[in-house]
Amino acid sequence: MNKILLILKREYSTRVKKKSFLLTTLLFPVLYMALIFGTTYLGSSKQKLNVAILDESGYFTDSLLQSTNIIDSSILFSSVADTSIQSNYRKSGYDGYIIIPELNWQTGRENIKFITNKTHGTGTERIIERKLNIIWSEMVNEKLGIDIEKKTVLTQSSISIKEENQENLKADSGVSTAIGYGSGFLIYFILLIYGSQVMMGVMEEKTNRIAEVVISSVKPFQLMLGKIVGISLVALTQFLIWVACIFLIYNVGKLMGSDSAMVGSVVKGMQNSFESVNLPLVLGCFAFYFMGGFFFYSSLYAAIGSAINEDVREAQSLSFPITLLIIFAIFMMTIAIQDPSGPVAVWGSIIPFTSPIVMMARLPFGVPGTVPVWQLVLSMALLIIGFLCTTWLAAKIYRTGILMYGKKPSWKEMLKWALRK
Amino acid sequence: MNILEVHDLKKYFATQKAVDGISMNIEQGSIFGLLGPNGAGKTTLLRMITGIFYQDSGEIIFNGKKFNPEKDVEHIGYMPEERGLYKKMNIGEQAVYLARLKGLSKTDANSKIKAWFEKLEMESWWNKKVEDLSKGMSQKLQFVTTVLHNPKLIILDEPFSGLDPVNANLIKDEIFNLAKNGATVIFSTHRMEQVEEICKHIVLVNKGQKILDGKLADIKNDFKENIYSMQADNIPDQVFSTLFEVVKQTPDKLFIKLNENVKPNEVLQHFINEKTSIHAFNEVLPSLNEIFIKLVDGTAASRQFQKK
Known part of the structure; x- marks a missing residue:
């Protein structure tokens, strides 16, 4: 027993006395924090994308598009009329373009193409979708005769669940x-x-x-x-x-x-x-x-x-x-x-x-x-x-x-x- | 009194019989040589005596009682063939640590180490690290840590390998000193010539078995072949006599083997009659190396020694 104690003491003191012990003890939390905050920071500071919208449906006017840019500025829409944008969008300073075809307001359309020269991922797709859908649902609501009051009811009236553990309130x-x-x-x-x-x-x-x-x-x-x-x-x-x-x-x-x-x-x-x-x-x-x-x-x-x-x-x-x-x-x-x-x-x-x-x-x-x-x-x-x-x-x-x-x-x-x- | 008795000790490994029924007695205060070629089973035997391995069968008696590894290791100092120290650990602390593992108190360990360091001129090493030492220096340190706790039995496996002659002599003197003060030393080696200088009693092992056991002088006498060497000025090219046979002849030296019942004086008389002027005449005792080769003649182990 006594000998185990001696060995234990040697193992402990040689390690704790090392400079690297102090260094890792101090640096590990710093690095750990840096890792967490760093990734959050990198995640939040996304590059802004400029997207040209060539609207053939007539629902997405320039002023409406600009109003969505105020709500979410991570992707900036600009309305263009010239079809030559398809070939020279990059020269004009856009990261991609969307041609919105003629649309039936009651059904909408799946898979409208967002044309780019590199992949931006589903996150970008969702943001574009969300922004366009703000304009779209506004228009649909109007067609259906839903006013602001009804709309508030529609969007905000819902049921939410919160778990309450009886044993541990x-x-x-x-x-x-x-x-x-x-x-x-x-x-x-x-x-x-x-x-x-x-x-x-x-x-x-x-x-x-x-x-x-x-x-x-x-x-x-x-x-x-x-x-x-x-x-x-x-x-x-x-x-x-x-x-x-x-x-x-x-x-x-x-x-x-x-x-x-x-x-x-x-x-x-x-x-x-x-x-x-x-x-x-x-x-x-x-x-x-x-x-x-x-x-x-x-x-x-x-x-x-x-x-x-x-x-x-x-x-x-x-x-x-x-x-x-x-x-x-x-x-x-x-x-x-x-x-x-x-x-x-x-x-x-x-x-x-x-x-x-x-x-x-x-x-x-x-x-x-x-x-x-x-x-x-x-x-x-x-x-x-x-x-x-x-x-x-x-x-x-x-x-x-x-x-x-x-x-x-x-x-x-x-x-x-x-x-x- | 015997400090150590080993009776019919056996240790078999999966592929070989490392120690196959060895018995021996080691007298207190003697310097005992354990000899044998590489792979003869010396290290395994020593590991059993130091409590590192447990024997398959047989008995070890230490200091008159059955060997109890846990308690008796405090009276044994073992320096393995492959030396080892913590490279990055402070030398002084390391010596204290190893001494305390042998059961010494902290103050006791400190004072003993100081004394040894002084004796071997190592005082300046205390705060150095082993990695800063040369091979010979760390060998010296290893020796000190082995004998620090005044063991009754000191086991040294190839203690001189890698040491220069000056340091080898230093260690040799310390071994003699320790034996004089009552410690028993087991000296294990495959270098036969080193043993002839140091040991009184030897055991020779080969392939896990003991093939020779006795006092060095007796063994040499047993194996002598009545060979004498003579140095003289005018040795004729052809020497004939009924008294002896010529074994080997060089211009000024003659090796002869005496025939049975012939006394050396008769041979001397023969040469004096021949008017040969003799400078030296002495008996040639076989070296341990030769004895060993003779005993294990023809085996792989003996070839290893004939090459040297």
Whole structure:
């Protein structure tokens, strides 16, 4: 026990003391934010398109087209009369043109062509459609004798649905989705990044040949466990630093919140999510699934690290199936978050291969409402049994692999090592 | 008293019998040579003695009791053939870490390392990293980390490979010192000539089996073939005598094999009568290399040694 502690301490302190640890701890949230805001920004700042409209129906007059440009300026319509536009639209500064043929106002027309020289996608098609349909429905309404009053009734009279969970009145599915996604992805990143760190660490010990020196003092199992627990604590430290940062920002923001509208809205959003989700439960479960999932997968990574030699390509090809499982879990999570009570979500959150990620995505929707207590207990119990099993199997592979040099073992051979007495 | 007794130890791998029924006794305070060609099973045998492998059958008695890997490894220092240290770790911290894994306390480890570093002129290394050291330097460091915790049994697998003569002698002196202070040293190698300088007692293994066991001097006596070399000025081109046969002749040196029941003095008398002026006359004992080749003659292992 004492020796595991020594190993753990070494693994922890050498990693935390590295400059790269500080750097990734600081940079990861920055990059993460940059990624989210960057894509939103790029998505919103679309290039404007100039579209020429050659109207043969007589319904789309220049003044009407101009009025739609005021409503939505991402695509600008201009009315043209000259048919030569078909050949020289690009020279005239248009990105494309539409020839609107003679139309029957009662039926309209499908698939009027928007002629361009490059594809702009369905998003652009929808905007053009919407803008033209503003003019079109106005005209249709008029023909049918529907005045503004009737029109308001037509467009605004409808029924909307909002789910209310009896077990958890505060549940806000929007916030839950966000928190679910956030924690699911965080576990995913941690499994991948720190899992491969375990693998590289084991590989390093093997190729450095320090492994034989160390296991003449301690049991291979102690060395493996010390490494896994040490690295998991590094990941936990990193996570706690992030949580501390969020609380710090939150509290600082609350103090000066009233002054700035933006900071105020961020703080309010955070406050909302803190209130609508059972925070201690989610944090507690996060810690559990994070550690459980980490032990489950990193022991497998350790086994692979012990089996290979210096070649990084070998490491990649052998660890691929395990990485695939983690990616599969993230795929299941996206389904589970759409339907947190559906069969995919339930089974995905119980089976230990995917439960750390999928269960974390479901939990913010509420316990015991969305996630019955028995499911949570079963999932936790299976995860504990699961990581005990993988650690046990991995330890056997590790014990043989760490002193084996030369040819890369196949999966079959590794299985043989694992099942041998 | 025997620090280590090994009885009929076996370890079979899927493809080969790595250790196939080896027994041996190692006396406390001796320097013991474990010899054999590459692949003879030396490393596997040592790994069982250090608790890295568990034997298929047989028994290991350490210090009078059944070997208990978990507790007894603290009294064993093992330097494997393939050296290994953490490349990016501070040397001082690394030495402390390895010593503490052997059960030393932090302060104890610190003071012992300081003493050893001083002795081997390594004080300036404390804050360096292993990757900054040359191969010979890291070898020295590895040796220090092996013997740091005052083990009762020190196992050195090819300790001199890659060392220059100066550093090799330094380590050799330390090995003698450790043995003088009561430690037992097992010295494993396939370089027979190194063993002749250091070891009193040897065991020779080949293909997982012990083929020779005994005191070095006794073994040499057992295998001597009554061959003598004589250096003289005027050796005739053709030497004939009923006393001996000529094995090899060079202009100023003669190798002869004495016939049965012939005493060296009779041979000397013969040459004196012939008026040969003799400079030197001595018995030629076989080298371990020769003994080994003789024992495993014709096998692949012996060919490996004949080439040298």
